[in-house]
Amino acid sequence: MSHGCSCHAQFGREQLEEIEKLLEPYSGQPGSLIQALHKAQNVAGYLPREAQVLVAEKLNVPLTRVYGVVSFYSLFTTKPKGRHKIHVCTGTACYVRGASRLLNQLEDQLQIKPGDTTKDGQFSVDVVRCLGACGLGPVVTVDEDVYGRVNNGKLDDILSKYSRE
Amino acid sequence: MSQVSLTIDGIEVQAAPGTSVLEAAKKAGIKIPTLCYLEEINEIGACRICLVEVQGARTLQASCVTPVAPGMVVRTNTPAVRHARKLNLELIMSNHPQECLTCPRSTNCELQQLASELGITEIRFSGANPSYEPDLSSASLVRDPRKCILCRRCVSVCEKVQQVSAIAPQERGFNTIVAPAFLEPLGDTACVNCGQCALVCPTAAIHEKDQTAEVWAALSDPRKHVVVQTAPAVRVSIGEMFGLEPGSVVTGQMVAALRKLGFDKVFDTDFTADLTIMEEGSELLQRIQNGGRLPLITSCSPGWIKFIEHFYPRLLPHLSTCKSPQQMFGALAKTYYAEKSGIDPADIFVVSIMPCTAKKFEAGRQGMNGSGYQDVDVVLTTRELGRMLKEAGIDFNSLTEEEYDHPLGISTGAGVIFGSTGGVMEAALRTAYELVTGRTLPTLDFKEVRGLAGIKEASVDLNGTVLNVAVANGLANAREMMDRVKNGKRYHFIEIMCCPGGCIGGGGQPIPTNKEIRTKRAAGIYSADESMPLRKSHENPAVQALYKEFLGEPLGHKSHELLHTRYTARGKY
Structure with missing residues (x-):
């Protein structure tokens, strides 16, 4: 997702109109469902019901199938994401080097579970499987930034840095 | 079009090109057990019960989705086939509630019958069973996802025969559930209550609302x-x-x-x-x-x-x-x-x-x-x-x-x-x-x-x-x-x-x-x-x-x- 995105934006008529425009090339093409969903998610960072209905209508795919794809792939989300998106790698290497301790710390300090967003909309936390940087494990990413060999102290610093931005 | 000639269990069989091995065997009087298969509606090879041995193939093949080929040699009753079918059925049963005695489909359940036909005499595996509650929102139908074996017959009927698409597989892995979008209650959807899903469900995962x-x-x-x-x-x-x-x-x-x-x-x-x-x-x-x-x-x-x-x-x-x-x-x-x-x-x-x-x-x-x-x-x-x-x-x-x-x-x-x-x-x-x-x-x-x-x-x-x-x-x-x-x-x-x-x-x-x-x-x-x-x-x-x-x-x-x-x-x- 590019920096230009408005991930924490409220969802409204404007966003729907933007999605509608983006879906134009996929009109009547059920086979382009995943691509279309990517485009639609880029608009607000998540796919609320209205956005999925729009995709269903435009591509001529049953809504049950649209939601089936959205709920199948972890890349799609139906919940709004935070201003900063934290991903904790729990692939094998990161896991054995303490990823679960980092997750516990995040759950404690932010009071949210993976998949959720803090009440103030500042952070969302998700779990990923292997970012391909196993030598640096445990790895945490915030938005586009990658942090390696993260421990509890380092995570504290990271959180305080982004809670001001 | 000329017929394809193949051998199933030593019998010479003629079949039209494009016919599945399952259908060809049926015509020759050879019964291959099935579970997810629904003729012309759901032929997706999902349950792996209809497996057969095809000479030259690396693995066992699902006969419902394997087309006949000239000179094909198929065997439907070998130790490997019987073992695999049984194991697959045991895995399907591993997260199915053992409630046959009180189930509305008892004695008219395809899973129960298959377990009997394939000689399953003990439950060896106990799989994770997601705790989805029954959906009682519809005036006509009850969905009981715990009993669903994810065969997708209901989904195919709803999508292809009725073109209503009220239900489809949602979520993934052990959490997979056949349900309306957003897991909304069936009674709140465009489901037309026709019950064709209940008619093709092999178990009691979808059945009529009993008002006796x-x-x-x-x-x-x-x-x-x-x-x-x-x-x-x-x-x-x-x-x-x-x-x-x-x-x-x-x-x-x-x-x-x-x-x-x-x-x-x-x-x-x-x-x-x-x-x-x-x-x-x-x-x-x-x-x-x-x-x-x-x-x-x-x-x-x-x-x-x-x-x-x-x-x-x-x-x-x-x-x-x-x-x-x-x-x-x-x-x-x-x-x-x-x-x-x-x-x-x-x-x-x-x-x-x-x-x-x-x-x-x-x-x-x-x-x-x-x-x-x-x-x-x-x-x-x-x-x-x-x-x-x-x-x-x-x-x-x-x-x-x-x-x-x-x-x-x-x-x-x-x-x-x-x-x-x-x-x-x-x-x-x-x-x-x-x-x-x-x-x-x-x-x-x-x-x-x-x-x-x-x-x-x-x-x-x-x-x-x-x-x-x-x-x-x-x-x-x-x-x-x-x-x-x-x-x-x-x-x-x-x-x-x-x-x-x-x-x-x-x-x-x-x-x-x-x-x-x-x-x-x-x-x-x-x-x-x-x-x-x-x-x-x-x-x-x-x-x-x-x-x-x-x-x-x-x-x-x-x-x-x-x-x-x-x-x-x-x-x-």
């Missing part, structure tokens, strides 16, 4: 006068619940059985089917004469009604305003019959026996209380009636035939054929022809509108006016018809039945219901028609008396109050 307890309670309440009506299609299918051949016409035994259960009067929906012809036929002639909205489309099938309300709301003015025969019956039972028999309508309890799950929803629709009370109190499916008869210990097959009660049990052959696709059309044509031309029909059978084809068309000459008619069954075909209407194709009258084959293939009918069984039930319907002394609705003496004593005339004031209704445009989502 309400009927038992009414039957044992001395203050209640409990009357029952039986839909046309039930008399050719209820016998299957007692081991009879599909299509056996058991009208007399069914009437006797219902009396034994304790119903005070046993009446027939065929009576109000005849009445529907009088009302709907008059509506058609009126619309033709007065330049009203054409084509007129039938309104007997509640699954179809909900479908058009969700998906083609702009075409609602084409629908006949006639209530379905079930609802006309309820309204008359609590007015005309109550008056005639001197019984307080508040004490009358109307039960319907229907081949249909959508009728349960219909009975609760707004406006279905023209009598001042809920017109139909409880709707039971053919399957529920079968269960009640068993519970009562009634030996169905040895019953002596009995007659329906008067007057709401008097009917004609035209009423019976409402049970099959094309039947409403044929019944209407028999009456319209005679009323318009004033001549007696030379032959009663309109064969062009009979049969299980998805869409049928015919033209009938009524004294110089040519009537273009069409008949569709199954909602995918209904959709095709609606698109033709939208695109300006001209018809006068269209019959639509929601379920494939019409009510004989209804979602409340005995399981299994397949093409072969539908064909037999349809044959039963037409033989029941032929055996009736009267075969035209307008000749029904009880209907004639009803107009004379009570209603006045077709489309009259009283008819409008009791027998006609309105429809609601509903959103798709």
